[in-house]
Amino acid sequence: MAEEDKVQRFIQVTQAPRAKAELALMSCDGNLNVAIERYFGGTFDDAAPAPPAAAVAARGEDDVRAPMRTGYTDNLMGNLETPADIERQAREKARLEEEERLQREKEEKEKLERDYEEKIRNEKEEAAKRKKDEDAKDDELEMARKAAAEKKARRKAEAAAAAAAAATAAAAAAAV
Numbered sequence: 001m002a003e004e005d006k007v008q009r010f011i012q013v014t015q016a017p018r019a020k021a022e023l024a025l026m027s028c029d030g031n032l033n034v035a036i037e038r039y040f041g042g043t044f045d046d047a048a049p050a051p052p053a054a055a056v057a058a059r060g061e062d063d064v065r066a067p068m069r070t071g072y073t074d075n076l077m078g079n080l081e082t083p084a085d086i087e088r089q090a091r092e093k094a095r096l097e098e099e100e101r102l103q104r105e106k107e108e109k110e111k112l113e114r115d116y117e118e119k120i121r122n123e124k125e126e127a128a129k130r131k132k133d134e135d136a137k138d139d140e141l142e143m144a145r146k147a148a149a150e151k152k153a154r155r156k157a158e159a160a161a162a163a164a165a166a167a168t169a170a171a172a173a174a175a176v
Helices: 003-014 018-027 032-041 053-059 083-175
Strands: none
Touching: 003 018, 003 032, 018 032
């Protein structure tokens, strides 16, 4: 692929200006794929491009390129935790698990207490309702008894009035 084609392809893929495209390709010795990867990977530094290998050879310097900036770091030291650190972490984990268990128990106990209080409250409400119903029935019975007693007293009074009227009529008839 010709250099101009590479520049056009770089611009098409990255939407970068022509100057950046040329600079990126020059810093990667014309390798389009590497230039695109470095551009999107954030390792492309347009302020200080690496000189092309041909320019380095022309100056007579060693034919060694500079290390690539990839952003990758590695820790070759392995696990740096000491047994004391591991034991401390295990104790901390056990402590957290115990706190969670205690919190769950506390929540369960509170739920049981709320349920019990609600049950007692419902029983009291039902008992109060039964008492109110019984009192209403008692009131109805008392009113019915009073009405029956009043009716009986009225009949007795009417009977006494009728007997008195009959006695008065008989006395008036006897007096005539």
